Amino acid sequence: MTTTETGIGDTDDRLFIGKDQQPAWLTLGLANRHGLVTGATGTGKTVSLQVMAEGFARAGVPVFAADIKGDLSGIAEVGVAKDFILKRAKSMGLTFQPDQFSTVFWDVFGEQGHPVRATATEMGPLLLSRMLDLNDVQEGVLNVAFRVADDMGLPLIDMKDLRAVLDAIVPIAQKVAENGDVNADIRQAAQALGNVTKQTVGTIQRQLLVLENQGGAKFFGEPALQLQDFMRTDRDGRGIVNILVADKLMSNPRLYATFLLWMLSELFEELPEVGDPAKPKLVFFFDEAHLLFNDAPKPLLDKIEQVVRLIRSKGVGVYFVTQ
Template identity: 90%
Template sequence: MAASGIASGDTDGRIFIGKGEQPAWLALNLANRHGLVTGATGTGKTVSLQVMAEGFARAGVPVFAADIKGDLSGVAEVGEAKDFILKRTKEIGLDFQPDQFTTVFWDVFGEQGHPVRATVSEMGPLLLSRMLDLNDVQEGVLNVAFRVADDMGLPLMDMKDLRAMLDAIAPIAQKVAENGDVNADIRQAAQALGNVTKQTVGTIQRQLLVLENQGGEKFFGEPALLLKDFIRTDSQGRGVVNILVADKLMNNPRLYATFLLWMLSELFEELPEVGDPDKPKLVFFFDEAHLLFNDAPKPLMDKIEQVVRLIRSKGVGVYFITQNPIDVPDRVLAQLGNRVQHALRAFTPRDQKAVAAAADTFRPNPKLDTAKVITELGKGEALVSFLEGNGTPAMVERVLVRPPAARIGPITPEERKAIIAASPVKGRYDTAVDSESAYEKLRARIDGKSGDADAEPGGGGLFGQLGSLVSTVFGTNTPRGKLTTGQVVARNVARTVATTVVGGLAAQLGKKVGGSLGGSVGRSIVRGTLGGMLRR
């Protein structure tokens, strides 16, 4: 295509990325097949990311991108016709047209953008275990807490809700497991729940404290992020560029990686199937992508692969940015069809091996020695291979990447404040809400806000007391006695969970269990939680 064909930049259905012997175009109808931008530090990855983000926004595709160093924020301000920019545009036959894009800033800590929150329930036990770096036993205990809370109708919104559930299940689980006056099947189930030990719960609680100290308590809560708030276009029909301010978030790489994986998972769960649209509904840029895969256990890797493989049918393109393709596992790398490779250095045998591996990921070009060229690329140069035709990769080409139309580099704090003040979601997430959830509901039942009682349950051992205890679950009976407030809280929270968990055993216990058991709730928990544990 002649230079005049790219003078105005992007055309319908394509994004102009750069030019070598031929122009390099990223086809919008294949952009949901995902992509990869790699290269050593300082070789131009962030500029390539900005060029792609601008192209998607111009085409009406919303963008979500993590900004590690703050350099991507310049997309919100008009670019400047500096000498090096004009030189590059002349070389590739492009007329430089300064531009800026509607931008919304997000920040988990709520300091440089709108707060981003998720509830504990939305995060789920698998991702939360990853965030807390729990082992298999501790993850199992966390699953029990989630299941009991779910079946009891106790929403887990924030950290104190999860703490309340963890504090509740350990002591009563031990009591159930230690009671031997039951048949073999019931004893086996009780012992399974009895594996929720105080020591394991204590370890999880300490990990939660570490997460809180790193700012995790600001992330968990309400109002939770609505995905529709960053899948939107502006008044001109352009896609909104959503930037996650991640400089401080990077102090906890595991929180950063898990948070972005949660966002992908939520997109996968909420968006409808659209097949292969003419252009993506959203493009997601994941900077420092290697953090997602470091020390990831197999269940998590399976989830990552599943989301990446299937989310394209929801119209979402995922683009990973990292230093080398070997940072990404092969089964995920195989899903990434659009590639941009900046320079790599080969000073050591390990570096040389990495360069060779990077070269092998491209469709060969007889005119290029790909491995050699990777080490020779200058700043702003890249090897590219985009999908074409029926979705096959084009031969790798060496190109000069076009300069962004918006500002290159970070904006000022004053400019950021002005953008946030004019944001379309201003006021929607800025104030945290502490709604009635697991912690408050348990405390309400314990403190007798829904009823009261003046005596301890009768004898007959733990199972003989269930009839009296069940009323605690429904908030109709909360013995107070002469205990201190702290002892009352510990005792009655334990009873609440005991009644629910053991309630499902009523049909097999016969006369050993007295009173009304609220059976459906208890049976559901025992079949789901204990039954699932025993089938493993």
């Protein structure tokens, strides 16, 4: 869209959002303070998301959007100037110009886009415990496993590595140990850090199996995602629109919520403090956000809320779209 003599449209410091009785803009300098798009089914929430995402991209701000229903993929193609669109644009004092945006598709399962992967080490015991919904005792044992792996230089890349370390820290009978135990050093190191029981490790292993059966194991591996891959512009200075294919991911809200928390936590750790910049460094959109939080454990939700509150100072805006 382009500005007409009415003065409606994007400006250097504002995004044009829409118009009813009066035009509405979003000030870029305040866009990192997060937002909420809400309304009943069919009221235009996803269209509002698209309008904002395109506006940010035009302003040179990279965008990351979770696409639940496949509605956002069209942003990569040139739009069609249909009659009702032209009529609406004219009524708002705008000249409609079909456009397209540089788009990268991502998929945790690696089926409909570039795979999104992180190593088990990068995920860490805290987030992994939240993902598996472990109790305090089980979380403690998982911390022991990560600590032993770190102290002894054992790689924790994928689920197989984690399972192997968990198996190695399980206590064994004295008679079995006397016949030769290749993991004796690992078991001794684990027992020195706290009581590790076979029953607790077995529970963790079963939770890992549930996660694997839901496809979550595909998230762990290499090459690990570099978050700077999200924060790019194209040759024209427009922000790259990153679309997370999330239709299948939404069948596992816990994995989705943990992925979100991991991503925001990594950004919070890596990015410098910037306060309120002239425009955000990156903007996230999470469509159908109520599905994200419905079945997620409360400790995980509390952690997400905490990180979202803090990440504003890093120049990152988060927008939830929900009913």
